[in-house]
Amino acid sequence: MKKKLAALVAVIFAVVAVSTVVFAVDQGPETIVIKEVQKKKPPVTFPHRKHQEMFKDCKTCHHKTEEGGQPKACSECHGKVKEAPKFKKAMHKTCRDCHKKEKAAGKNPPTKCKECHKK
Numbered sequence: 001m002k003k004k005l006a007a008l009v010a011v012i013f014a015v016v017a018v019s020t021v022v023f024a025v026d027q028g029p030e031t032i033v034i035k036e037v038q039k040k041k042p043p044v045t046f047p048h049r050k051h052q053e054m055f056k057d058c059k060t061c062h063h064k065t066e067e068g069g070q071p072k073a074c075s076e077c078h079g080k081v082k083e084a085p086k087f088k089k090a091m092h093k094t095c096r097d098c099h100k101k102e103k104a105a106g107k108n109p110p111t112k113c114k115e116c117h118k119k
């Protein structure tokens with residue numbers, strides 16, 4: 001009886017462990033150097049984790065993510081799919097527009113070209 005119970009508990013633990021692996025969402029890199037286009041301006045160093053902590057909802061940026069789904073790189077569509085705005089436009093609309101709004105609200109995110117496009 002004890003053995004059977006132990007086996008059952010082991011099975012339950014195994015199932016929980018496997019489903020955690022299957023359903024865990026990949027958080028992506030802590031910091032991302034964005035250099036998809038790179039024609040005129042230096043790359044942009046993006047503190048991804050810091051933004052994840054500020055905005056718990058991944059869809060703040062990863063707008064095409066299904067409920068509870070895995071967020072994908074913007075570059076999977078922007079710059080590739082005709083219906084999606086070009087990569088640079090998607091970035092400026094996402095990053096710069098929010099920063100301008102947050103600045104007006106009293107925070108201090110980078111809004112000038114050189115503050116994002118650093119060398």
Ligand code: HEC
Binds near residue numbers: 088
């Ligand atoms: C809040 C951050 C931010 C600010 C402010 C910003 N950009 Fe960008 N910009 C980006 C990001 C991110 C990309 C994508 C970079 C890449 O993929 O190479 C980008 C891409 C670009 C690109 C295309 C990449 C290339 O090398 O040709 C140009 C040009 C550009 N920005 C110019 C500007 C100018 C000019 C300003 C100021 C008027 C500015 N940006 C302000 C974040 C910013």
Ligand code: HEC
Binds near residue numbers: 032046074076
């Ligand atoms: C403030 C905007 C923003 C927020 C919020 C955000 N991300 Fe991201 N994430 C990005 C950008 C920008 C990239 C780089 C995309 C690219 O290079 O095309 C990225 C990349 C990623 C990648 C790597 C994709 C790949 O294939 O390279 C993963 C995974 C990811 N994010 C997961 C998440 C998760 C999970 C959350 C929520 C907990 C989240 N992100 C919140 C902007 C954001």
Ligand code: HEC
Binds near residue numbers: 074076077
């Ligand atoms: C699966 C494809 C796909 C992915 C991944 C994706 N986008 Fe988009 N995005 C689109 C399409 C298509 C549009 C055109 C409008 C629409 O269908 O919503 C768009 C529109 C936009 C717009 C313009 C919205 C407006 O109001 O004009 C922004 C900004 C944007 N995306 C940013 C991002 C960022 C930032 C990421 C990554 C964090 C990202 N997108 C990932 C497909 C995608």
Ligand code: HEC
Binds near residue numbers: 054091
């Ligand atoms: C929804 C709003 C929002 C979006 C979208 C967003 N940011 Fe930010 N960002 C912020 C806020 C708020 C801060 C913090 C300002 C502060 O600390 O006072 C910040 C800070 C930063 C900083 C400075 C970090 C530091 O430690 O000093 C960088 C660099 C930055 N963002 C880059 C980006 C880039 C690149 C993108 C687009 C891929 C982006 N952000 C998208 C709101 C946003």
